[in-house]
Amino acid sequence: MSTTETHPLLAGLNPQQRAAVEHAGGPLLIVAGAGSGKTRVLTHRIAHLLGERGVHPGQILAITFTNKAAAEMKERVDALVGPRSRAMWVMTFHSACVRILRREAKRLGFPTSFSIYDQADAQRLMALVCRELDLDPKRYPPRSFSAQVSNLKNELIDYETFKARASTHMEQTLAQAYEMYQARLMQAGAMDFDDLIMLTVNLLQVFPEAAEHYRRRFRHVLVDEYQDTNHAQYELVRELTAPIDGGAAAELCVVGDADQSIYAFRGATIRNILEFERDYPDATTILLEQNYRSTQTILSAANAVIERNADRKPKRLWSEQGQGHRIVGYVADNEHDEAAFVAREVDRLTDAGDARPGDVAVFYRTNAQSRVFEEVFIRVGLPYKVVGGVRFYERKEVRDLLAYLRVLANPEDTVSLRRILNVPKRGIGDRAEAVVEAHAARERISFWRALRRPEDVPGMATRSINAVREFVALLDELGEAVETSTPADLVERILVKSGYLAELQASKDPQDETRIENLQEFESVAREYEERLDGESAEGRLVDFLEQVALVADADSIPGGAKGNPAAPGEEGPADDQGVVTLMTLHTAKGLEFPVVFLTGMEDGVFPHLRAMSNPKELEEERRLAYVGITRARQRLYVSRSWVRSSWGAPQTNPPSRFLGEVPDTLIDWERDAPSLKPSAATGPASRPGVRAPGGKPGPALAPGDRVTHDSFGLGTVVTADNASGKASVDFGGDTGVKQLIVRYAPMEKL
Ligand SMILES: Nc1ncnc2c1ncn2[C@@H]1O[C@H](COP(=O)(O)OP(=O)(O)OP(=O)(O)O)[C@@H](O)[C@H]1O
Numbered sequence: 001m002s003t004t005e006t007h008p009l010l011a012g013l014n015p016q017q018r019a020a021v022e023h024a025g026g027p028l029l030i031v032a033g034a035g036s037g038k039t040r041v042l043t044h045r046i047a048h049l050l051g052e053r054g055v056h057p058g059q060i061l062a063i064t065f066t067n068k069a070a071a072e073m074k075e076r077v078d079a080l081v082g083p084r085s086r087a088m089w090v091m092t093f094h095s096a097c098v099r100i101l102r103r104e105a106k107r108l109g110f111p112t113s114f115s116i117y118d119q120a121d122a123q124r125l126m127a128l129v130c131r132e133l134d135l136d137p138k139r140y141p142p143r144s145f146s147a148q149v150s151n152l153k154n155e156l157i158d159y160e161t162f163k164a165r166a167s168t169h170m171e172q173t174l175a176q177a178y179e180m181y182q183a184r185l186m187q188a189g190a191m192d193f194d195d196l197i198m199l200t201v202n203l204l205q206v207f208p209e210a211a212e213h214y215r216r217r218f219r220h221v222l223v224d225e226y227q228d229t230n231h232a233q234y235e236l237v238r239e240l241t242a243p244i245d246g247g248a249a250a251e252l253c254v255v256g257d258a259d260q261s262i263y264a265f266r267g268a269t270i271r272n273i274l275e276f277e278r279d280y281p282d283a284t285t286i287l288l289e290q291n292y293r294s295t296q297t298i299l300s301a302a303n304a305v306i307e308r309n310a311d312r313k314p315k316r317l318w319s320e321q322g323q324g325h326r327i328v329g330y331v332a333d334n335e336h337d338e339a340a341f342v343a344r345e346v347d348r349l350t351d352a353g354d355a356r357p358g359d360v361a362v363f364y365r366t367n368a369q370s371r372v373f374e375e376v377f378i379r380v381g382l383p384y385k386v387v388g389g390v391r392f393y394e395r396k397e398v399r400d401l402l403a404y405l406r407v408l409a410n411p412e413d414t415v416s417l418r419r420i421l422n423v424p425k426r427g428i429g430d431r432a433e434a435v436v437e438a439h440a441a442r443e444r445i446s447f448w449r450a451l452r453r454p455e456d457v458p459g460m461a462t463r464s465i466n467a468v469r470e471f472v473a474l475l476d477e478l479g480e481a482v483e484t485s486t487p488a489d490l491v492e493r494i495l496v497k498s499g500y501l502a503e504l505q506a507s508k509d510p511q512d513e514t515r516i517e518n519l520q521e522f523e524s525v526a527r528e529y530e531e532r533l534d535g536e537s538a539e540g541r542l543v544d545f546l547e548q549v550a551l552v553a554d555a556d557s558i559p560g561g562a563k564g565n566p567a568a569p570g571e572e573g574p575a576d577d578q579g580v581v582t583l584m585t586l587h588t589a590k591g592l593e594f595p596v597v598f599l600t601g602m603e604d605g606v607f608p609h610l611r612a613m614s615n616p617k618e619l620e621e622e623r624r625l626a627y628v629g630i631t632r633a634r635q636r637l638y639v640s641r642s643w644v645r646s647s648w649g650a651p652q653t654n655p656p657s658r659f660l661g662e663v664p665d666t667l668i669d670w671e672r673d674a675p676s677l678k679p680s681a682a683t684g685p686a687s688r689p690g691v692r693a694p695g696g697k698p699g700p701a702l703a704p705g706d707r708v709t710h711d712s713f714g715l716g717t718v719v720t721a722d723n724a725s726g727k728a729s730v731d732f733g734g735d736t737g738v739k740q741l742i743v744r745y746a747p748m749e750k751l
């Protein structure tokens, strides 16, 4: 590679990558395995468009899958081209659609300030609809209806179409619920997440002027993680890149890896990538084969696993990074021991100067698995953050506050309005709510309009009428402040004027203290939003603020992000920062990379997920998820499983994950390949050299019959104790029953 004539932008790219960056004209598909630089090609391509081809940033639409990925891509482009990147749309499908729909909402019969219902809101609304239709929740579970409607929308099937072809009774009932659900959304001036995509596609299909506008605007459309687009998103891309009158279509560049498709359950279809060439006959395809991320050992493991999937184009990734470290395996006694092992290893790596906490990621299959890691990490003082999962925006108090804000932005938002009707308690009970609802339905007026004239509602008690009047007056008063206040000031006003804060402050429940902290935290979210406006006035920005919140509150939300936690993991982190360990699900890990990765819970029934084990198709999806997990690691990979794991509070033993068996033995060093808990085991991990306890503090020596007191479980009696392994089972009686504890980590004292 001669560097003398190479533009700096193109240095650091291999010939295939360079070709992809320089390609001009027809559609471009880049298919390649993990870590081969697909995302890097996208960012460099954008920089090249701006720098070499005179493209204006406003003409670029770059789509990523998660907010996190969008933020990272923006950062990378920013580093390459500077503040000019601001005019560019680098965002998720959902964010891009919101932007389009805000401008065009009127055409579709929605107010410009339409609300966005996330999954929880959508499920709530569906539950209301099912109740209104008098459906037996056992036979017609609202959650399942909500999921099915979501699937239909991902396939761009509206309720009319579905109704016309519904044949079974079940389908007809679903069609009815779908129709009413849409009507209620429309009345509320709200869209759910799937509507954002579907309605944008509708808009582009039904209004040629609108379509023309966006096709002329976006001359370059780039999509990362294309393998995870669903049908609706696929159509959206097609619409945006259709030829314009008397001109050419926008340039389309998509990158993806069929082996990393992990969202089939959300309607993503690998078809989109496998058949791109058929759908876009003049497409150019570029393959990338060199992996720049991982050691050969890690790649070999990933290749060995993914090879088991049928129907895939074989490809072999190679790396120039050498074999590197072998994979380290660990069989834990239980999930606490597994977490302790991870904590210990992180300690060891940091002490040895081999890694910083910020270099380390811990992956697990389901959100719930984070809790034990959190507990153990807190106990040993290992700093961490959870990405996704523990959802700040799903906490009750945060949702209540959001509901207030949404009602102020749009009082027709009935779901939100009903949520806060009696929160804090103000004497508007279920009965009053029900009569208002019935009245609204009879008079064909909105809930809000009915609420404004409580004296007209038949069957309302005088006391309720007064309570409703006060509530309406409160909203009117708050509503007057919307145009003149900043979102953070509005938050404060709501908390004070509604009495919400006072109620929490008066409470003796320690949980309510946490609630207050969360509300404070929310206020800082609003303040941070205002700071990001860069001097622009924040007054009257409620709708814009809510939109941003709705989007981060989506599946990949980063709760810690609101607190300004250390920046993104990996190469982008500030150099002087030790960072913190990142905990996340495998799904969230997509597209990211870390020097050190722990793949935990490698057990059949956990990963692969129990649900997937009897279904070959789903099992293949789980295997792709394993491939995603393994290929996040740059230098070191750990795999662990637990001998016993509690499931619904009861201990359960799972066989090792079949994916472990698919990794060649020669690649793994088992630090421990059997649990220490087996009845006859005389020596435990504590007695082994090289296995240190973090903190190193031995627990109290226990014997059966000893009395102990535990911070959470209270008084208990030791049933069995194995002082060599440091494990004990303790009977706490009552609902708690017998618990398996690792004595040195348990917040427990011997009496
Ligand atoms: N030509 C190159 N020279 C040096 N480093 C590279 C090159 N191409 C990519 N890399 C580096 O390799 C790593 C992986 O790249 P990138 O994240 O773009 O891969 P990807 O194909 O998008 O992976 P994934 O499939 O996991 O999304 C990054 O750290 C990137 O900077």
Ligand SMILES: [Mg+2]
Pocket (backbone or CB within 6 Å): 038, 039, 040, 224, 591
């Ligand atoms: Mg990528």
